[in-house]
Amino acid sequence: MQSVKKSICPARSVLNLLKGKYTLEILSEIIDGNIHYGTLLRSVEGINPRILAQRLRDFEQEGILSRKVLPTSPPQVEYKMTNKGIALRSIVDEMKKWEKTYGD
Known part of the structure; x- marks a missing residue:
């Protein structure tokens, strides 16, 4: 069995x-x-649309957001950030600030 190599940087995930x-x-x-x-x-x-659907599925699998099918006609799907997803807010905000300051 091959061992899994741990990342040197804890932020890699x-x-x-x-x-x-x-x-x-x-x-x-x-x-x-x-x-x-x-x-x-x-x-x-x-x-x-295919990329959006895939990314949303990825986020749901990672526990970043939850998905709710609304009982409407036609059916609508609503996405909401989970607590794990909300915790990403500061990271996303800092990346936006960095881009405004140093981006091309």
Whole structure:
């Protein structure tokens, strides 16, 4: 059996979570409250619906957000940050500040 090599940097798992395409854009939209799939699709410029659905599934599996199907016609899906997801707010905010200060 091959042993799993631990990362030298303890922040690696967070970086791996945030490195996906459109991840920060999606989190930035959801982090301030509940939001529907269609709203996300319209507000994250250039995102493919398949990519959005995959990223949302990834976040749900990681425990970053919860998904609720609303009893409407047609059905709507609402996403809400979990406590684990809300804890990412300060990281996302700091990344935005860094970009404003040092970004190109």
